[in-house]
Amino acid sequence: MGERYVVMGAGEVGSHLARTLSLEGHEVVVIESNPDRRDRLQEAIDATVVLGNGAHLPVLEAAAVCDSELFMAVSSNDEANLVAASLAKRLGARRTVVRVGVTEDITVHRRFYEKAFGVDLLLSTQLLATTRILNHVLGHNTLEVEYLAHGKVQLRKIHLEAGSLLTRKPLREIKMPKGSLVVAFFRGQELVVPSGDDMALAGDDALVLCKSRVIDKVERLVSPQPCSFGTVVIAGGGATSFTVAQALVEQADQVKVIEKDRRQALQLAAKFPDLEVINGDATDISLLRAERVASARAFIALMGNDESNLMANLLVQELGVPRVIALVERTETSHLWRKLGLTRIVSPRRIAAERIKNYIDRGYNSNIVSLKRGKAQVIERQLAAASPAAGVTLAEIKPPRGLIVGAVARGDRVFVPRGGDRLEVGDTVILFVQEEHLPTVQLLFPGRELQRMPA
């Protein structure tokens, strides 16, 4: 008998997680409010299903949350998920994972939500899928992203393929874009904090800290074959399209979205001035021709429906678009897509499940840098007046090699500090620390983990 896991919401992510965990031999309880879905689930998965809304105490008690190893609130209702996680924690669930839809909640306010609701890992399926989609569209190789300093700074784990600049030259000789810093390399189960003479090996994962504005420059430098920009066409105007479009309007020449529903199209058109929104059906070949989709660099099908996505992808492939990407809900059909030559498929279900699985396998450590045994941490601290580091230049602090002051957020400005930069009271500093240097951090930057309200 394995551990007990409770999954709230038997939607796409929830049922996938429940099935995977159940197949691994764990005890799984699913909370679902829709009776039809419950019946279907009970036939498909060997798990107890409790009918009801997880945001209500009796339902949680019925699901025996009290001694569960992990409570996963992955229903489609963000508020219910947060409330349920908070209650489950009080009831005695050891850890909680919550899925939310609004990506800003994660990119900007993640830490605050985690503190306020007792959530151990807050994640967004859309945001995770978006990272994968952008990898496909822009030729990036990002595995994971952690958002810091209210989204102004990102810590990215980038997989290094053979031929990447980082594997060809020592760090000292590489001119990284302003506002970015290579913090560490993951090599197997080892964490390497490089000096200027060090070089990455192909197959390493690089940990790069950078201002959100220079992400693309960093990715282009690191990737062995960055792709050129051009028009990107997105079919479907749902929530994922919104996140993808938001990232792309800054990085691509032109972004077009094709959405069938007029009201949804209008909503999307009111979001970004640079976005072209077309009201129409992306599986209609004459529309694709009229909008000259053939000349696009990439096409992303995000219509929330596998059949339409497949149809659109085949049509666009026929038109000769070089990069064709689709979001696939039904993970089990992915080999069929590949057979048709559609290799760039993103399955949010699998990604979310992988992420949560990953979280479980890492010993419930949500930190991006953590390995099996947490060897390093990323800490966000606000500089107090009592701190010995306040008012002192970085060179004077002389941090040890395993302690990197990666970025400083001061008011609206964010920068990667150099030796001559002075730290000021009120600055938010982002520190990368190897475990043995944690006492030094306590000494230099006393205080608890950052917990301030967004400005």
Place this chain on the structure above:
Amino acid sequence: MNIYPPLRVLGRLLSIIALAELLPTVCCLWYGEGAAALAFVATSLLTGFCGLGLMYLGRSGGELYRREGVLIVVGGWVLASLFGALPYLLSGEIGHPADALFESASGFTTTGASILTDIEAVGRGVLFWRCFTQWLGGMGIIVLFVALLPELGPGARFLYKLEVPGPTAETLHPRVHDTAVALWQIYLLMSGAQIVLLLLAGLDLYDAMTHTFSTLSTGGFSPRAASVAAFDSPWVEAIVIVFMMAAGANFSLYYGLRQHWGSSLLRDREFRLYAGLILLVSAVICVNLLSSGPYERAPRALLDSLFQVVSILTTTGFASADYDVWPNLSRVLLVCLMFIGGCAGSTAGGMKVMRLAIGLKAAFREVRLIFSPSHVMSVFIGGKAVPDSVVRSVAGFLILYFASWAVGLVLLTVGGVDLETSMSASIATLGNIGPGLSAVGPTANFAEFSAWQKLVMVVLMWIGRLEIYAIAAVVSVAFWRR
């Protein structure tokens, strides 16, 4: 329609106007104009009495809803203009009632058009009242009313929105009363600043106050026949230019300034358009003036073109030069500016820069839809999407605005005046500007029109000041249907 709440509220509004009518008495006594002082006291008593009467009639109460709100706003402006005309009649300075109403409406709506043929022959107390009505009307008599009466309750929001109907009607505070107070505070502060600066520039207190009143309200009345040109001082002109510009910008920006200095003003898209428009047109007119003759010295030409452009665009209507003798290109450009007006949320009249920007972008969107009909586009101003309901309202406004202008144009031509006069008179009153071209140019006046045409222009001024919709609602049949 419940008639009682509007009666009650209008009664209180009249009692506030009655108090305002006492202020010129001080001025009359100071300058030894006893008869005029008596006229003001009599007017004040009469206004106050009528106000009490209305309050008595409307005592039986009832809630304020949309319809009542519309009636109050329109009624407030009509009553203010009517009772504001009494001092002119009672003091004997203006003989005909239509003339007095024209002058009074022109004051409260901050138009600045006048039927007085010899301004400097009129008593100083009455001239003070003329400018003072502009100052009261500039920030809006309803806004003043809301600021003075915190107990007006939720109905205050309708009233405020009806008088300040701009496309970006936002309130600075959660409570409308606090917003109105904040706006009047800013207005008072700016008035104080301008009075002090004008005193430093060498004007006496009377001139400084009257000109401040008509500058910040973008009214344009002056107790001098030659308007601001009478002082023949570049300093005075420069001060007036700066404050006219300030009055033509959105007042909520000044509220923003209290929080972060300087940034909100320059970051505002409408203010940038407004300032850019002023600089561009001034430069073109300046070159035009220098190249085609009437001016020889560049600094004078620059100051005069800037002054006239700001004065017309902000719908103030002051003159530092007789622009009616300028070359045609300059005159036509000034007429174009008359249609545009200042920024939304300012004391200026006209169509407003913001509406024009939204209207033009919406039109370009239609052009785009000709060749890509399946595209869905929002109208963006400064990176923010304008809701389609606002775009529709702006389009309707623009149509009604031009229709009002055209109707005014036809009616004013009836007596046989030339096209230039009637065209410019119609927009000068509708846009609350004041002087137009030709027979109603900056050195002429509106005395030549017949009495009923003056009443037509009074209505145009009200339409312009209340930005059409409230007046259009009151004259629509559905409004009065039960």
